[in-house]
Amino acid sequence: MRHAVAPAENVENNYFAVTDLLKICSHCERLSKKDLGVRIPRPLGNGPSRFIPEKEILQVSKVDARTQSIFEDAFAALGRLDNISLVMGFHPQYLGSFLRTQHYLLQMDGPLSLHYRHYIGIMAAARHQCSYLVNLHVNDFLQVGGDPKWLNGLDGAPQKLQQLGELNKILAHRPWLLTKEHIECLLKAEEHSWSLAELIHAVVLLTHYHSLASFTFGCGITPEIHCNGGHTFRPPSLSQYCVCDIANGNGHAYHPDDPLGNQEMCGEVEVLMERMKQLQECRADEEEASQEEMATRFEREKTESMLVVTAEDEECVPSRDISRHFEDPSYGYKDFSRRGEHVPTFRVQDYSWEDHGFSLVNRLYPDVGQMLDEKFQMAYNLTYNTMATHKDVDTSMLRRAIWNYIHCMFGIRYDDYDYGEINQLLDRSFKIYIKTMVCSPEKTTKRMYESFWRQFQHSEKVHVNLLLMEARMQAELLYALRAITRYMT
Secondary structure, three states: OOOOOOOHHHHHHHHHHHHHHHOOOHHHHHHHOHHHOOOOOEEOOOOOEOOOOHHHHHHHHHHOHHHHHHHHHHHHHHOOOOHHHHHHOOOHHHHHHHHHHHHHHHHOOOOOOHHHHHHHHHHHHHHOOOHHHHHHHHHHHHHOOOOHHHHHOHHHOOHHHHOOHHHHHHHHHOHHHOOHHHHHHHHOOOOOOOOHHHHHHHHHHHHHHHHHHHHHHHOOEOOOOOOOOOEEOOOOOOOOOOHHHHHOOOOOOOOOOOHHHHHHHOOHHHHHHHHHHHHHHHHHHOOOOOHHHHHHHHHHHHHHHHHOOOOOOOOOOOOHHHHOOOOOOOOOHHHHHHHOOOOOOEEOOOOOHHHHHHHHHHHHOOOHHHHHHHHHHHHHHOOOOEEOOEEOOOOHHHHHHHHHHHHHHOOEEOOOOOOHHHHHHOOHHHHHHHHHHHHOHHHOOHHHHHHOOOOOOHHHHHHHHHHHHHHHHHHHHHHHHHHHHHHHO
8 A cells, every 4th residue: 555645746846955955055054044043964974875975876766766656655654764765775676675574563563562662673773883773763762652761771671671681682693592491581471571472573673673783884874964973063174175065975085987996806797707607517517515515515614604804993882872772782793703612503404484484473473474585585586687787697696605604604504505605706805794794783894895896886785785684684583483483392
């Protein structure tokens, strides 16, 4: 069902009017209002993303009618169009599925009350120090009648939500440690117990926002101008630029035609395409490896993935505004790899989303299993049959390698996949980006984003981030749903 929206012509006219308003030279505006004592906010960022040029993002909605329609519906439903949606607009098919699922989880009938849903979103996003999502849901929490005292810290929230803290922590960083005993503690608490349906809803929300935090950091999403961290009242440092140039994105040192950069990355796409071709030929010519050899290759790749360093930066210390929403801030993915702890193998053949998780979610939280399945399939199968400037390319092998590498980092194994292909298709800089974004997204930097697939379009990198986000969410869900299934049986 479509929401009532203004005619397309009016929307378009309004869009350009708003854009023109925002692009008015702030210096001239400041001079004109100086006598009135009006303080004029200036955006801290330049567009929805720190990594992607603003003009490239805004161009998408102008040329793609479907994207424009989705944006209109989202604005009508929420009264806003956030920067995450603008960046996802590169892929309108996926964006439609994402927004439908998120709308259902947050606003439609379900086991949890509306303010509980937003508070769980705050808890999950805070786990990765994602202030963008935390601030978004703090506002939503208050709008649906949430108690402001809960926002003083997790210890000010009801005991029932506090008990969810351990599940939040384990799912975000080491989901393989989740057991049926953790589930039992939540379901059998005396006066603050969760029902199975409520717990499924909570688990889906936690995994949704853990993975969305990965996407937010991975795409360098910036706060909107009206949000905390999205504006300043200080005048810009002009140097040789006028404010009009800065406001219109002309002050960036962005040089796509830099000859030195192009020399360094020359042939990157062709090399990757040639490797894909060789692997296809090897599949046809060679005998299939034994199950023992396939298992050995998986264990080798899993061990190597543990040794990939996530970031060069020093430890990220969460601010008090963020850390008050969760417990044990020192707990993270990095700890186990440094101590050399073993991640047990989770065989998809024993417990899979398709055969087990899907039906469990759909039974306890009707329609959500179907929505999640469509979203997973959309991200996994999405293709335009292109790689950079090359057309008519079958990218299925590459997409599968990315998805399976992420699951491999979480110990999840597909018996029918040759994990030797991963090292052929994913280079070191790409693996560093993947691991950082999936496991420690708050450490993702623009340098990491720019260091992999340097010849590819920004839309292709956003597609990669959609794959990483959905693969991560499914990995967390598999561990949580398996633990719930074990408790039930």
